Amino acid sequence: MSIVIVSKKSKAIESTDKSPDFEKSLADLEQIVTRMEAGELSLDESLQQFERGIALARACQQALQAAEQKVEILLKKSGGKTEFEATPFADNDINDDMDDDKNE
Numbered sequence: 001m002s003i004v005i006v007s008k009k010s011k012a013i014e015s016t017d018k019s020p021d022f023e024k025s026l027a028d029l030e031q032i033v034t035r036m037e038a039g040e041l042s043l044d045e046s047l048q049q050f051e052r053g054i055a056l057a058r059a060c061q062q063a064l065q066a067a068e069q070k071v072e073i074l075l076k077k078s079g080g081k082t083e084f085e086a087t088p089f090a091d092n093d094i095n096d097d098m099d100d101d102k103n104e
Contacts, residue, residue: 029056
């Protein structure tokens with residue numbers, strides 16, 4: 001379920017009801033895999049954990065797809081550039097930053 005909040009000063013803001021965050025879902029999934037690999041669960045517990053693992057894996061996949069879509073939208077908004085070139089720092093850039101930190 002999504003809730004849309006509209007204020008006079010800002011555009012619509014969309015929030016979702018208590019959807020688990022990606023990191024927690026991934027950690028829970030890793031824990032399930034570890035317990036199942038250890039063989040410490042009964043058959044019934046293994047089946048329950050397997051079902052939960054499938055649900056967590058799907059949630060993680062959906063979160064990754066949503067993040068990928070957001071990145072694609074941001075890249076399109078940035079002028080269609082989809083490839084960026086890494087540029088190494090010049091030695092004087094790093095030294096200038098260190099000098100600034102010392103002066104603060």
